Amino acid sequence: MFACAGCGTELTAPVSRITLPVHTHHGGWEELHPALMEPAAYAVDPRPTGPPWRSWEEVGEELAARQDVYAPAYFVSFGARNRIVIAPGDSRSMALIPEKCEGYCRGVDGRAGPNLACEGCGRAVATRVDDCGSWQTVWLEPEAVVRCPSGLPAVPPPGWDDLERAEHRVPPVEPDGSWSRRWEAAVGVALAHLVVATGGSPVTLPDGPVAELLGHAVALYLPVGPGGRSVGLAGPGTGTPRPRPDVLLVPRHPLTGAAWRPPGDDGAVVPLDSGIWAYFVHPGETSPMPATGVLPPGVLRDDYPLPSFPWYPLTPHEWAFEHTLIGLPAVRSLRMRGYGNQGA
Structure with missing residues (x-):
């Protein structure tokens, strides 16, 4: 699980690491989406994500490459690397920061930075995203949280x-x-x-x-x-x-x-x-049809749609x-x- 680096308040349920889903940042425009992550799982994004953003013209090719952007893009992220994503249902002891809850039309999109604060000390620790076109997520800031053992037995990894x-x-x-x-x-x-x-x-x-x-x-x-x-x-x-x-x-x-x-x-x-x-x-x-033979007498046919x-x-x-x-x-x-x- 993860806890607040400032006061030690537990911020998540017990979670195990999986790979970052390839569709993490890519949803359908103006559509509400379900949770990105399965329960009891977390993933880490190694690339910089989120604000602040700077234009390609301002950044230049060499500096953009340091941010893992190797071709011209409208904007280059200078947000944190290794942000941790969990399902919203696995979050604990966090409260929304009202002045940071901006979004497009149906929710919050994290454009103003972390919008969740630790209930123990008030420190900004994570970002809730639930706006249209985005998968439902909570992103923990890597510098604001620490990993701690849950005490539960390890789950066998998928093979x-x-x-x-x-x-x-x-x-x-x-x-x-x-x-x-x-x-x-x-x-x-x-x-x-x-x-x-x-x-x-x-x-x-x-x-x-x-x-x-x-x-x-x-x-x-x-x-x-x-x-x-x-x-x-x-x-x-x-x-x-x-x-x-x-x-x-x-x-x-x-x-x-x-x-x-x-x-x-x-x-x-x-x-x-x-x-x-x-x-x-x-x-x-x-196919719902049997490979050979016919249905037994008295059995009505019930094809799949x-x-x-x-x-x-x-x-x-x-x-x-x-x-x-x-x-x-x-x-x-x-x-x-x-x-x-x-x-x-």
Whole structure:
């Protein structure tokens, strides 16, 4: 758990660390979102986030690179690194600071800095974000809190085998028929890595779900067609296609964030949100009909409803793509400049 660095008041429930979700900063505009984090979990963002912000023209390329921004962006964050994010339900003993509760239209967005104070000493310790377009979060300031043991037994960390659990898969379509916001963000992040891995070259996608779901999104940023660099799907339990494609789409570990790699393989890989990767590899039941035979006498047929299909193809979250790309050092090469000059 985390406690106030000033007075020791416990500020969170017991939490265990997982990797920062790739969709953390990327939501749907003017939509209310659920909590980003699962209960009893926390993650750390290594990049500077939040205010104060400075323009690219004011900062310059060298100073921006120190802030992990390697291509022109509208604004560069000079906020704290290693801010800690938890689910709002895991926060304890904190009160809103009324004069810091600015937002866009439906809540607070943290634009004025920390807006939660420790109830023990009044010190500003965290930022509550719940405005439209943002996932519900509480961000603990790294200099204002300290870690302390909860006294509870450690929970076994998730492993690669957990990716096969049905509840780990993230469907691409929401119940209302729209594309999953998590998918839109995750695809944007993966595409930034794919652009770097291929150097902007044409690509060839594998037949099946990858081409069906990602073909439109990839074509927005890379030429797609015969003769391009081959892309394939690989990961734990599935092995590696033979011959090995030029680039492998692999899962990010749900605990460490490390990209899966085949043993002894140092070829190009593109990390993908493990929940999205798991859906590609283990889509689950696709038909309610029995493979053979007929229903027993007297049993009425009860088909599942047809799955929802959005009326437009899956489009990556533009800010997720740009935010990820400008944070990759390879974007500084002249060959990659054209992908990083739109601003963020």
